[in-house]
Amino acid sequence: MDLNRSIKIVTLGDSNVGKSALLLRFVKKTFYENNPMTLVDILQTQMNIENKTVDLFLWDTGGQERFKSLVSNYFRLADGALLVYDVTKTRTFTELPGWLSLLRAVNDKAVVVIVGNKTDQVDLKDVSITAVKEFAAWHKLDFVETSAKTGENVEQLFQLLAKKILRSISSTSSNEGSEDIEVAKDFAHSPNFQQDDTQEKVLQSKSVQEVPDGKKKQCC
Numbered sequence: 001m002d003l004n005r006s007i008k009i010v011t012l013g014d015s016n017v018g019k020s021a022l023l024l025r026f027v028k029k030t031f032y033e034n035n036p037m038t039l040v041d042i043l044q045t046q047m048n049i050e051n052k053t054v055d056l057f058l059w060d061t062g063g064q065e066r067f068k069s070l071v072s073n074y075f076r077l078a079d080g081a082l083l084v085y086d087v088t089k090t091r092t093f094t095e096l097p098g099w100l101s102l103l104r105a106v107n108d109k110a111v112v113v114i115v116g117n118k119t120d121q122v123d124l125k126d127v128s129i130t131a132v133k134e135f136a137a138w139h140k141l142d143f144v145e146t147s148a149k150t151g152e153n154v155e156q157l158f159q160l161l162a163k164k165i166l167r168s169i170s171s172t173s174s175n176e177g178s179e180d181i182e183v184a185k186d187f188a189h190s191p192n193f194q195q196d197d198t199q200e201k202v203l204q205s206k207s208v209q210e211v212p213d214g215k216k217k218q219c220c
Contacts, residue, residue, distance in 0.1 A: 005053075005054050006055040006056075007079040007162060008080075009056060009058050009078060009080045009162075010058075010074050011059065011084055012061065012075075012082065012099040014085070014091070017084045017086040017092050018084065022084065022157075025151055026045070026058075026157075031149050040062070040071060042059055044056065044058070049159070049166060056162065075106050076107050079165045080113070081110050081112045082112075083096055083141070085127065087117065087125050088126050088127075090127050096114070097135075111161060111168050112139075113161050113164075114144070115143075116132060116144070117145075118148070119146060120147040120149045120152070
């Protein structure tokens with residue numbers, strides 16, 4: 001029986017941008033207005049991605065400055081990351097490069113998606129969408145706007161990130177397999193490589209069988 005694929009996703013971003021609310025909306029299917037300040041909370045759920053069951057481990061990290069050195073240990077182990085800012089507060093967007101650098105300092109493989117949260121507060125929106133798209137394009141990252149309060153795009157966000165992570169893992173595995181084949185080919189053509197013909201001789205010897213009268217007969 002095949003084991004479920006498991007992937008680890010971490011949240012990054014300043015305090016009060018809605019990281020916890022996003023995860024709770026996705027896992028619990030409800031909105032929590034006030035969430036306690038935490039260092040790291042871990043949530044677990046499952047998704048069906050391309051007809052495969054995937055176990056998701058979601059690490060909700062605190063956005064306080066004093067937590068940054070501590071949560072970096074979780075960044076190191078993540079397969080993917082949500083880089084979250086509040087669309088009503090420009091400062092939370094301008095802090096994203098620092099959070100991204102903190103992640104990349106310990107993990108340059110994690111798949112990252114930029115998340116503009118709190119789109120339900122339309123009248124308070126303050127972050128330039130053009131600036132966000134330019135930042136995303138520069139770093140070659142996907143960008144999604146969400147509302148943890150209404151649930152807008154939350155499910156789609158996690159579907160997108162999970163699919164990209166699985167494809168990244170699959171691509172990495174394929175490349176490693178190709179590298180192994182190339183190494184084997186190089187070794188086979190090296191001057192120090194000598195093919196052992198013992199197995200071939202053993203196989204040939206099985207084509208006939210000795211019988212008591214000294215005659216040979218074909219093997220059935």
